[in-house]
Amino acid sequence: GQQLNQSPQSMFIQEGEDVSMNCTSSSIFNTWLWYKQDPGEGPVLLIALYKAGELTSNGRLTAQFGITRKDSFLNISASIPSDVGIYFCAVLNYGGSQGNLIFGKGTKLSVKP
Amino acid sequence: DGGITQSPKYLFRKEGQNVTLSCEQNLNHDAMYWYRQDPGQGLRLIYYSQIVNDFQKGDIAEGYSVSREKKESFPLTVTSAQKNPTAFYLCASTTPGTPWGYTFGSGTRLTVV
Numbered sequence: 001g002q003q004l005n006q007s008p009q010s011m012f013i014q015e016g017e018d019v020s021m022n023c024t025s026s027s028i029f030n031t032w033l034w035y036k037q038d039p040g041e042g043p044v045l046l047i048a049l050y051k052a053g054e055l056t057s058n059g060r061l062t063a064q065f066g067i068t069r070k071d072s073f074l075n076i077s078a079s080i081p082s083d084v085g086i087y088f089c090a091v092l093n094y095g096g097s098q099g100n101l102i103f104g105k106g107t108k109l110s111v112k113p
Numbered sequence: 114d115g116g117i118t119q120s121p122k123y124l125f126r127k128e129g130q131n132v133t134l135s136c137e138q139n140l141n142h143d144a145m146y147w148y149r150q151d152p153g154q155g156l157r158l159i160y161y162s163q164i165v166n167d168f169q170k171g172d173i174a175e176g177y178s179v180s181r182e183k184k185e186s187f188p189l190t191v192t193s194a195q196k197n198p199t200a201f202y203l204c205a206s207t208t209p210g211t212p213w214g215y216t217f218g219s220g221t222r223l224t225v226v
Binding site for chain 2: 101
């Protein structure tokens with residue numbers, strides 16, 4: 001099946017540092033999404049990207065949809081302890097069921113106060 | 114408030130027993146999904162349903178069964194045929210064509226003892 005390569009797998013940072021993670025695919029996708037999962041909870045949508053080259057912000061979060069439509073990155077500025085969790089990239093898989101998402105394996109973020 | 118509810122939060126099962134995980138939504142969403150999450154593996158699709166009385170296998174359907182008798186409910190049965198059932202199970206719902214509308218439940222952690 002189709003896969004998304006998400007990196008890094010995990011990050012350990014100091015509070016106040018900036019964070020960057022990315023996601024790549026060998027196939028073109030027209031919708032890229034970024035989710036955050038708090039420990040023991042379900043993922044929550046952070047940012048949705050629909051246009052190649054699009055740069056979108058949500059508070060301290062910024063995400064970009066790559067111009068080739070095969071990649072995306074997520075930046076978090078000035079990290080705080082509540083940023084801890086697993087961040088997933090996802091794409092809409094039009095080749096599968098309508099509305100089916102393919103997820104990356106996640107980036108686990110740990111923040112030291 | 115509208116949402117999606119999974120129960121129970123924690124479930125213990127003896128090896129060889131079937132167990133059913135509940136997922137209920139009051140968002141009037143047409144489509145519902147079951148994902149399995151293992152550490153470092155991301156989210157893998159088990160089954161999905163886009164309409165009542167119809168459902169499709171996902172990438173890892175072996176050892177699982179579902180039903181969709183009501184729009185609001187999509188229970189997942191983990192059968193004794195599932196070789197490695199210990200995992201975190203997530204249910205999600207959406208209206209097809211609106212990926213930003215994916216809503217996840219808070220998950221059920223199943224442990225086989």
